[in-house]
Amino acid sequence: MIRRLFNTRAPLLPRDAGGEAWLAGLIAVLCFLACLAAVGAVSADRAAQGWARALRSEATVQVRPRVGETGAEAAARAAQTLAGVEGVDEAEAMDRKTAEALLRPWVGDAVLPDLPIPYLVTVRLDPAAPASAVTLGRAMAEAGLDATVDDHSLWRGEVERSAGLITLLAAAAFLLTAGAAGAAVAYATRAGMAAQSAVVDTLSLNGASDATIAGLFQVRYGLLAAGAGAVGAVVAMGLVGALRFLGGAEGVTPALPLAWGDLLILSPCPLLAATVAVVVARVTALARLKRGH
Amino acid sequence: MPVQPRRAYQSDSATATVRLSGVGFGYAAAHRTLQGVNLILPAGSFHFLTGPSGAGKSTLLKLLTLAEHPQTGTLHLFGEDATMVPRRALPAFRRRMGVVFQDFRLLDHLSAFDNVALPLRLAGGKQADHAGDVEEMLDWVGLGDRMHDRPPSFSGGEKQRLAIARAVITKPDLILADEPTGSVDAVMAERLLKLFQSLNRLGTTVLIASHDEALAQRSGANILRLEGGQLTGGGS
Numbered sequence: 001m002i003r004r005l006f007n008t009r010a011p012l013l014p015r016d017a018g019g020e021a022w023l024a025g026l027i028a029v030l031c032f033l034a035c036l037a038a039v040g041a042v043s044a045d046r047a048a049q050g051w052a053r054a055l056r057s058e059a060t061v062q063v064r065p066r067v068g069e070t071g072a073e074a075a076a077r078a079a080q081t082l083a084g085v086e087g088v089d090e091a092e093a094m095d096r097k098t099a100e101a102l103l104r105p106w107v108g109d110a111v112l113p114d115l116p117i118p119y120l121v122t123v124r125l126d127p128a129a130p131a132s133a134v135t136l137g138r139a140m141a142e143a144g145l146d147a148t149v150d151d152h153s154l155w156r157g158e159v160e161r162s163a164g165l166i167t168l169l170a171a172a173a174f175l176l177t178a179g180a181a182g183a184a185v186a187y188a189t190r191a192g193m194a195a196q197s198a199v200v201d202t203l204s205l206n207g208a209s210d211a212t213i214a215g216l217f218q219v220r221y222g223l224l225a226a227g228a229g230a231v232g233a234v235v236a237m238g239l240v241g242a243l244r245f246l247g248g249a250e251g252v253t254p255a256l257p258l259a260w261g262d263l264l265i266l267s268p269c270p271l272l273a274a275t276v277a278v279v280v281a282r283v284t285a286l287a288r289l290k291r292g293h
Numbered sequence: 294m295p296v297q298p299r300r301a302y303q304s305d306s307a308t309a310t311v312r313l314s315g316v317g318f319g320y321a322a323a324h325r326t327l328q329g330v331n332l333i334l335p336a337g338s339f340h341f342l343t344g345p346s347g348a349g350k351s352t353l354l355k356l357l358t359l360a361e362h363p364q365t366g367t368l369h370l371f372g373e374d375a376t377m378v379p380r381r382a383l384p385a386f387r388r389r390m391g392v393v394f395q396d397f398r399l400l401d402h403l404s405a406f407d408n409v410a411l412p413l414r415l416a417g418g419k420q421a422d423h424a425g426d427v428e429e430m431l432d433w434v435g436l437g438d439r440m441h442d443r444p445p446s447f448s449g450g451e452k453q454r455l456a457i458a459r460a461v462i463t464k465p466d467l468i469l470a471d472e473p474t475g476s477v478d479a480v481m482a483e484r485l486l487k488l489f490q491s492l493n494r495l496g497t498t499v500l501i502a503s504h505d506e507a508l509a510q511r512s513g514a515n516i517l518r519l520e521g522g523q524l525t526g527g528g529s
Contacts, residue, residue: 009420012411014402202398205358206459207388208415210380290380 012203013196013216023188023221024228027181031232031273034177035266039240041170042265043256048163050257055152055159056130061091061121064146071119072096074145079121081143087131094120121147181273182280185221189284192217200289214285222278229273233266240266308372309333310467310498311357315366318352326352327522330366334500336466339493341509342502344519350502351395353519354469357500358392359383371466388416391460393470397452399444399459405431406440409458416463427462433488434458435481449476457485461492468492470501474508486512 061082065074075093082091099117107115125131133151140147193200203213244258311334319325327349334340342350355361356368359378367376370386378386391412399408406427407414413423431437434454444452453476460468468489474482486508493499503509509516518525 009414010403010407012400012403012414014400198398199400201360202400203411203415204383205360205387205392205394205398206412206415207384209384212384212415 011216011220012199013192013220014199019188019191020220020224023184024224024231026184027225027228027273027277028232028235030177030181030184031229031269032236033232034174035233035236035269036239037170037173037177038265039236039258039262040256041167041174042262043258044166044170045163046257046259047255048159048166051159052156052163053127055156057125057127059123059125059131059133059136059149059151061123061136061140062148062150063119063121063140065119066144066146075119075121077143078140078145078147081139081145082121082123082136085131085135085139087126087129087135088123089126090124092122094122178272178276181225182276185225185277185280186284189217189221189281190288192220193285193288204289210286210289213289214282217285218278218281221281222274225277226270226274229270232273233269236269237263237266308336309369310336310338310371311500312369313356313363313366314368316356316363316368317365318356318361318363325522327356330519330522330524332517332524334467334498336498337493337496339490339499339512339514340501340517341512341514342500342517342519343504343506343509346504348519349522350519351471354392354471354500354502357467357469358390359386384415388412388463389466391463391465391468393453393456393460393468393473395471395475397444397456399452399455401444404441404443405436405447405455408444408455409462411459412463423462430458430462434485450478450481453477454481454485457488461488464492464495464497466497468497468499468501470499470503472503473501474503474505482508 061078063071063074063078065071072093072095079091079093082088096117099120100112103115103117104112123136133149133153136149136151137147140149200213203216204210240258240262241260244260244262247258311332313330313332316327316330316332317325318327330353342353344350352361356363357370359370359375362377367374369375371389373386375386400411403411406424409430410418410420410423410427413427414420428437428440431440434457436451436454436458439447439451444455447455453473457470457473460470470489473489474485477485482505489499489501490512499514501509501512501514
């Protein structure tokens with residue numbers, strides 16, 4: 001009577017239509033790994049973008065003094081010239097003391113006095129519209145300065161390539177995880193249909209279409225995957241949140257800076273897991289029914 | 294008998310509900326379970342199919358439920374060629390049939406109520422619309438007080454009555470019953486026979502496969518006899 005009042009219907013498929021507990025556990029673990037891969041990709045990309053931005057906002061100019069001009073004078077003149085170039089915020093000649101301080105850890109004190117240290121100008125570029133190496137080089141030439149401009153494009157390219165590679169690897173890991181989840185659902189659907197073949201036969205002989213029967217499996221595994229995906233995502237959120245809380249904005253390492261907003265990208269995980277499960281379960285069930293399950 | 298027809302049955306004597314022509318079928322290539330079966334069940338007719346065990350009665354019913362396809366010959370159901378009907382067309386045929394299986398084929402995880410309501414539910418019916426009919430049907434087969442119980446707790450006879458209730462709940466055009474009185478006592482057997490006769494009077498074609506020759510004789514129905522995979526009496 002109560003059931004009639006609330007019009008609730010018993011599920012046509014029996015509970016645990018084929019080892020659903022292990023499937024839920026497996027999907028939860030896979031979703032947890034996929035979440036970590038996604039956060040890792042976002043985090044690595046953020047680190048790479050930061051490094052690239054820092055490299056992009058600076059350039060180094062090496063000046064070679066002319067005859068009758070000291071290196072310091074040439075560097076000062078170059079800094080003055082560069083400061084007036086559009087796209088440059090600030091240019092500063094690096095004095096010998098600073099240069100020696102940079103080299104000291106590598107060569108030691110003994111050889112520093114005899115070392116021919118290059119005369120450098122550090123240029124801080126406008127982050128919004130940075131001057132290009134060509135522009136800086138032209139300005140040097142027009143001022144009659146013999147100089148070489150290094151806009152760090154080599155390093156920047158390396159960093160950006162590394163970030164791209166990490167993102168690709170993370171995407172591949174994510175796709176592999178989704179594929180593994182899909183394979184698990186396909187296996188579970190086949191096992192479920194085999195275990196419940198009598199139920200499937202009875203439904204079919206009582207007028208259920210293949211689409212209706214496949215729909216039962218897809219709803220069953222879709223809901224299961226959504227629940228398991230939510231568990232995996234929540235555990236991953238807990239881990240990422242703990243790392244962010246303990247490690248601050250840099251997380252556990254500067255290579256993987258974390259943000260609180262990263263937790264949001266994990267929220268679609270249950271939906272994605274359910275989508276994979278629904279599609280795979282339907283395709284598998286229809287194929288099995290067509291072959292006479 | 295509580296069942297009232299929901300729709301007018303198109304009883305056309307020229308259109309047979311079932312027409313088999315030269316039907317042959319075998320599970321093994323060397324042995325034909327059915328061979329050269331010719332059979333016409335006119336719309337609204339009532340037939341008993343008798344014969345010894347292994348004669349092919351259940352196989353013939355499997356062909357009629359489209360669980361198997363004839364390997365030779367043709368099968369027409371409701372005036373349409375169903376010999377090699379594609380899977381997508383099966384539900385349309387099966388929703389016009391009510392089938393009582395020898396092994397009942399009840400869903401053990403569902404209550405008696407849900408088992409009987411199954412064909413209505415699969416046809417898209419709402420529970421609120423058919424709850425009264427299902428309860429009335431369960432009352433009629435003597436299971437009204439057990440509608441919330443599940444089949445594993447039922448006796449063989451109760452399961453059989455439940456299976457019959459499920460088969461007739463949709464007032465199908467064709468009822469196929471495999472030994473529907475095999476697990477019930479004589480009183481219930483007579484009562485079930487009356488149910489089938491009532492449905493038949495409403496225009497439903499009924500084919501009952503049974504060992505019970507006496508029941509077949511008492512029913513006044515046409516009697517078909519299947520022996521060695523061939524119809525030896527009653528078929529056309």
